[in-house]
Amino acid sequence: MPASFSLTRRAALAGLFTAAATPGSMLHAAEVAATMDELAKIADAPVLQLDFIKQPVVVESIELLRNGKHWLLRTRSKDGLEVITVPHQDKMALAWPLLLKTVIPAFIGKDARKLEELQWQAYRSGSSYKMQGMLLWIAHMAVETALLELMGRASGRPVADFFGGRKQSDIAVYYASGNRGNTPAQEIEHLQKLVADSGVKALKFRLGARMSRNADAPPNRSEQLIPLVRESFGDAFTLYADANSSYRDAKEAIRIGRIMEEHRYAFFEEPCEFDDLWSTKQVADALTMPVAIGEQEYSMHRWRWCIAHRAADIMQPDLHYGGGFIRATKVARMAAAAGMTVVPHMSGGGLGYLDLVHFASFTPNIGPHMEFKGNTDLPVVCSTSSLKCENGFVRCPDGPGFGVDIDPAFIAKAKVVNP
Structure with missing residues (x-):
């Protein structure tokens, strides 16, 4: 104590x-x-339990979309699966350059099952860690949500699993x-x-x-x-x-x-x-x-x-x-x-x-x-x-x-x- x-x-x-x-x-x-x-x-x-996903879920693209005041992420796998997720709505107006230039590139072409390792590598890449703060982590959350959704849809399992x-x-x-x-x-x-x-x-x-x-x-x-x-x-x-x-x-x-x-x-x-x-x-x-x-x-x-x-x-x-x-x-x-x-x-x-x-x-x-x-x-x-x-x-x-x-x-x- x-x-x-x-x-x-x-x-x-x-x-x-x-x-x-x-x-x-x-x-x-x-x-x-x-x-x-x-x-x-x-x-x-490690946090994630992914043993039930037997095949790689390779990230082909992650796009940031905007409709008026609303922001969305569209993520595709190399197998052709597409998912739409919702990042932080208010702060994305400030965080989007970090998301597009610093965070997303670290995940393209990678197996989503390695999400935890990829997060650390994205944090290190290009000295991204020097920008640590709310906006950087909002961008990380946006990608994490997208990849959890991608794996959930690929495996037919809810995110809680x-x-x-x-x-x-x-x-x-x-x-x-x-x-x-x-x-x-x-x-x-x-x-x-x-x-x-x-x-x-x-x-x-x-x-x-x-x-x-x-x-x-x-x-x-x-x-x-x-x-x-x-x-x-x-x-x-x-x-x-x-x-x-x-x-x-x-x-x-x-x-x-x-x-x-x-x-x-x-x-x-x-x-x-x-x-x-x-x-x-x-x-x-x-x-x-x-x-x-x-x-x-x-x-x-x-x-x-x-x-x-x-x-x-x-x-x-x-x-x-x-x-x-x-x-x-x-x-x-x-x-x-x-x-x-x-x-x-x-x-x-x-x-x-x-x-x-x-x-x-x-x-x-x-x-x-x-x-x-x-x-x-x-x-x-x-x-x-x-x-x-x-x-x-x-x-x-x-x-x-x-x-x-x-x-x-x-x-x-x-x-x-x-x-």
């Missing part, structure tokens, strides 16, 4: 969550220590509000409309003023809103709150966290500036309520440090920002070794929420609710799921690959984006 971890905190967390522990509960009854070396072995271990198989099909979700700057009363009205008739039993709203160095928007909104949301939605609702790096120092974050604890919140997301892991750890050590971190993290070394030193209690890899399903699975497995759950951040617009549903379907130490920000406006069809939140759940699509298809007429109108 790292020497800096608080035994008092371990006892408090165990006592707080043992009584209500269920499969997928936020924290296990007993926390487990994991050393940096132990976690390194987990991070270095590459990660050990599906554990659950119906994924409980929580609605997340993106509001700041409104009054507490206005936010309550918004939250009530957001969850109306959805059947969800959990929600998340925003505190502070995003990277504001302790300012609130407007002043005292957070102190008023935290108890008001609990009063308005009652004890049956699971409540989360996201500070988006609002607090410059641990002291102010702890003050806000104490108010959340008083009103029985389930986690406090990103209280301090996202790359200030040390202040976040101070907050996590001081509170009995779980602290969540990681939506903007892309370094496997920092993930390992966060988990080994318990910088937070819940790990939140973003599938797109962090580089894909494989890397997020490595984070989840390291977290499991330390007795932690994962509650991934959802981004991407497009089909980002379905990426998250797929990840939750095969990850054993997944949290109780996944983030949901509404349905896609892409013309997507699926025979095994409505792709909507129904009675608080989203059904994970079944079938080969990711189990969804984009309207061919929409694809036909898309134009190829050239370097």
Whole structure:
């Protein structure tokens, strides 16, 4: 056990969550220590299970397409198979030069079954690693998704089979509000409309003023809103709150966290500036309520440090920002070794929420609710799921690959984006 971890905190967390522990509960009854070396072995271990794909799946081409504000990838194998996948919709407007010039070339002519090795080679190629950051890993996720879909369609197997198989099909979700700057009363009205008739039993709203160095928007909104949301939605609702790096120092974050604890919140997301892991750890050590971190993290070394030193209690890899399903699975497995759950951040617009549903379907130490920000406006069809939140759940699509298809007429109108 790292020497800096608080035994008092371990006892408090165990006592707080043992009584209500269920499969997928936020924290296990007993926390487990994991050393940096132990976690390194987990991070270095292969993830994908591909023994059932007997023949090579050679990548002939990967094209980036655009139809208005929407981006697509069209990937073809040398055997003539063609698949369409959906990358990060908002950030691709910035990431596409990296995707086309740096990432895609490393995969052309290669066997998709060697995806994990190819990812490392693409990272090294042309000193690409020197550009490490969100945009580079968004580009990697775009190609990873395409090759998983290609192999899924080639083998007739769902993507979960590459990660050990599906554990659950119906994924409980929580609605997340993106509001700041409104009054507490206005936010309550918004939250009530957001969850109306959805059947969800959990929600998340925003505190502070995003990277504001302790300012609130407007002043005292957070102190008023935290108890008001609990009063308005009652004890049956699971409540989360996201500070988006609002607090410059641990002291102010702890003050806000104490108010959340008083009103029985389930986690406090990103209280301090996202790359200030040390202040976040101070907050996590001081509170009995779980602290969540990681939506903007892309370094496997920092993930390992966060988990080994318990910088937070819940790990939140973003599938797109962090580089894909494989890397997020490595984070989840390291977290499991330390007795932690994962509650991934959802981004991407497009089909980002379905990426998250797929990840939750095969990850054993997944949290109780996944983030949901509404349905896609892409013309997507699926025979095994409505792709909507129904009675608080989203059904994970079944079938080969990711189990969804984009309207061919929409694809036909898309134009190829050239370097």
